[in-house]
Amino acid sequence: MKKYQLGEFEEIVLLATAILHRSAYGVSIKDEIETQLGREVSFGALHTALLRLEKKGYVRSSSGEATEERAGRPRKYYDITAMGKKAIAYARESREKMWKAIPKVVLKLSRDF
Amino acid sequence: MKKYQLGEFEEIVLLATAILHRSAYGVSIKDEIETQLGREVSFGALHTALLRLEKKGYVRSSSGEATEERAGRPRKYYDITAMGKKAIAYARESREKMWKAIPKVVLKLSRDF
């Protein structure tokens, strides 16, 4: 049993990186999560999550091109790896499996749901 | 926006509690997760997760009946609350939303996936 285990935030960061394809870097990942989920993301949290994900081999990073004509420190682009894709797929599948096992009565009977 | 946030393990415990309906307690929850996901669960980890979930209002607990004829300490049964159901539903929906936003090329082109 491989250990594809991801933290809650790590998984979201990985999903955002996949969505952004070749244009994922700090600011764009932050924006993507914030607009998709309406949830505030801090650079610090994002940075440490990306560090961990890279260490685990779920993303790889590369420094931005010198040709980019814009101010500021060079971007650091992130790409999801094959292992990263496995990890998000595994997380999704295992939870969907559990969802399907929930008795209908549990989801139906509560009026307040 | 912080309302519904669950840890990775917390979510799984909550799902198992929902699956087991009225018969969720330490041992049965542990077994459910282990058979569903093939992942080892320790009682200590489970206990602290349940404590947190109860504190957050996602489960409620009740002591087992005195009529149960069996050895051992009385069981402590857990039930998912309406808020708990909202939390797992929210977690599911937000991730599904992100999955749908992943460009097909990202999932298709990698042979090793």
Place this chain on the structure above:
DNA sequence: TATTATTATTACTACATTTAGAAAATATTG
């Protein structure tokens, strides 16, 4: 050169998870 825009990084704090094992409650056996 100084200022400003853009981005990455660090240091620190708080929360979540895991591990290893102790302790409680009950039944059964000698």
Place this chain on the structure above:
DNA sequence: CAATATTTTCTAAATGTAGTAATAATAATA
């Protein structure tokens, strides 16, 4: 009754993950 076995909850310490606040690096432009 006392001792032991069974079933379960609970504790404490260590590690892993996430969040906050401030700082540093790089480059364009005034």
